[in-house]
Amino acid sequence: MSEAKKESIIASALKLFEEKGFHATKVSDIVKDAGIAQGTFYLYFKSKEDLFRSIAETCLQEIVQALDDVPPYCDPGTMRLVIRRTVTICYQNRTILCILNLHGAASPEIADISEQYYERMAESIVRLLKQAGAYPGYTDEQLEMTAYGLIGMVEMASYQWFVVKGHGTEYIDPLTDALVGIHGNCPADSEAGGDEA
Numbered sequence: 001m002s003e004a005k006k007e008s009i010i011a012s013a014l015k016l017f018e019e020k021g022f023h024a025t026k027v028s029d030i031v032k033d034a035g036i037a038q039g040t041f042y043l044y045f046k047s048k049e050d051l052f053r054s055i056a057e058t059c060l061q062e063i064v065q066a067l068d069d070v071p072p073y074c075d076p077g078t079m080r081l082v083i084r085r086t087v088t089i090c091y092q093n094r095t096i097l098c099i100l101n102l103h104g105a106a107s108p109e110i111a112d113i114s115e116q117y118y119e120r121m122a123e124s125i126v127r128l129l130k131q132a133g134a135y136p137g138y139t140d141e142q143l144e145m146t147a148y149g150l151i152g153m154v155e156m157a158s159y160q161w162f163v164v165k166g167h168g169t170e171y172i173d174p175l176t177d178a179l180v181g182i183h184g185n186c187p188a189d190s191e192a193g194g195d196e197a
Helices: 003-020 027-034 038-044 048-068 076-092 094-102 111-132 140-164 169-184
Strands: none
Touching: 003 027, 003 038, 003 048, 003 094, 027 038, 027 048, 048 076, 048 094, 048 111, 076 094, 076 111, 076 140, 076 169, 094 140, 111 140, 140 169
């Protein structure tokens, strides 16, 4: 089997998913755009969902690898590095980000893909937070909450700036700086007047 044909199928699928949406795109549309026979598609993928699973898995591996490459110590530069790498990968994979945001758990065909995607990303972030000694005193459950919070924050901001607003790579650093600054710019409880009932 040819790697070039597989890449052509993936490129056509991503283009059509972005243009027409995941559900409206058929396998016949993908093979027509890729200039291959329909039978060739099934040499590489069992279905459109299998194709999307493969694309999402590749994106996830990039994120996990980027997180694994972060130095195992905790300082402001480390958190910025984690967020910047994740923002960059979100930009590079904005079609997947779009599909997950528009369909995700609401779509029976890709709900399990979406769930596995976020679960594995959260596991990587928890592992990194533990290695870095971040959030001392947090339980495993609190670290998992923190991981999902970071994922949600980075993903939604990336979705708005790269998909909805259509900005390019020039926004990677400003977006990273804004996300890193969110926690640092919150006043302490004593300054905020404490809890209100």
